[in-house]
Amino acid sequence: MNWANKLQSIDRRIIYTILLIGLTIPLIWPIGIPLAVNDTTRAVYKIIEDLDPATDVVLLSFDYSPASAPDVHPSAVAIVEHLTKRGIKWVGVSFWPEGPQMSEKIMRDLEARGLKYGVDFIDLGFMAGMENAIAEFAQNSRVITTDVRGTHIDNLPLMNNIKTMKDFGFVIGISAGDPGYNAFIRQAVDPMGVKFAAAIVTVSVPAAMPFYASGQLRGMLQGLRGAAEYESLTGVAGRGAAMMDAQSIGHLIIVAFIAVGNFAYFLSKKK
């Protein structure tokens, strides 16, 4: 086998090792590659900036699991940091069983910093029923009667003025699959006119683009990059920016291997 053929069939273990090293080094020693902010991210930021902390309550739907957390959890953290910075209160809910554990992490951190559960934020926990649960919660947001800490919603001042999803100042779905942003669009945005944006996994971005173009999604955080962009807008450093360097190097390595494979392919064809 000549070297052109060898370059077309590099052992996968070599690719894995190079990728592992390429991803690990920037995580340990970040490079700090500058990042431009997408319009979709800026749109979410602008809506939150325009909310009134005295009257508006934001609904955050934590619809992801630990598997997709590296891609979307930094977005959830970045959005909560922005809400906290602006003094906007939020209500959490989940239509994925693992969702409450993801919001629990964020709430633990906020409580450690002196914010108060029940005053600054609450979590209604998981509601079973997939897309149908989203429909039910949209029409009657008091259908969940107790929060994750066992308090009845009548005793939670944050829920005082909330009857349907339309009563929230802004709804953000942090979603990694089904049910996710498209279920919110079908059940809450189109029939009720709910103001909605989403933070989604990178792989879902192409499928979500038509909904942003049509205005059904008012804004969108595109995976880990969206989180990094949001952190740069709010000025609160988080995991998103730190992990973007690793993503950059990872993409470069993949492109380099594709280039090597094609170069060798053309060389072998010429011979």
Place this chain on the structure above:
Amino acid sequence: MRREIPLLITFLVGIIFLFGPITTGNIPVLEMSFRQIVSTYLSPWTTIITAFAIGLASINLLRLHGSYVARKRSGWINSAALVISMLFFTVARIIRELRPTDPEVVAFYGRIFDNIAAPLSGAMFAILAFYIASASYRAFRARSLEASVLLVAAIIVMLGAAPVGALIWDYFPSLQRWLLAVPNTAGQRAIIIGAAIGGFATSLRILFGLERGYLGGD
């Protein structure tokens, strides 16, 4: 009657769901709108049925893998791991739900979730990056015009999406955004609208009893 009654229920429920979002005003005699029937009765029922479906699937999974363990079939150790971890997490979560204000119970569940479930799930997802790297290297070859277009688009999207792309060439991010916003959006819209029309046609077939696969048998 075993077939007619389910067909009738399907037709009635389907019609109510169909008319719910597109009609206003009350139905004579019932004094309720289609929308009210959906939100008051059908939505909670569907939620309960979905929850039961998850319960049923869990019991089925336990029975299947329990029998693999009992018969010591090949790979039974994996089945045993599944049964034990499933029961452990189910019991732990039930206790967590029953005692939501007990800080020790909350902390214990948090610990097992953060230190067992989260790293395992994260690791499974992260492995994809390595498969994708290897698969891209093998699959993206400019063997034909179509493959070349795909290859160029993939490189633009990959470099445009990562911050390093802008350092290599200023136009990578704007080209990536254009690919996503124009050709991709057009293609996705075609898929979404096509699938919606297909779904509507299938729904009509189910409503009118032409499609009976969901009843089982024949």
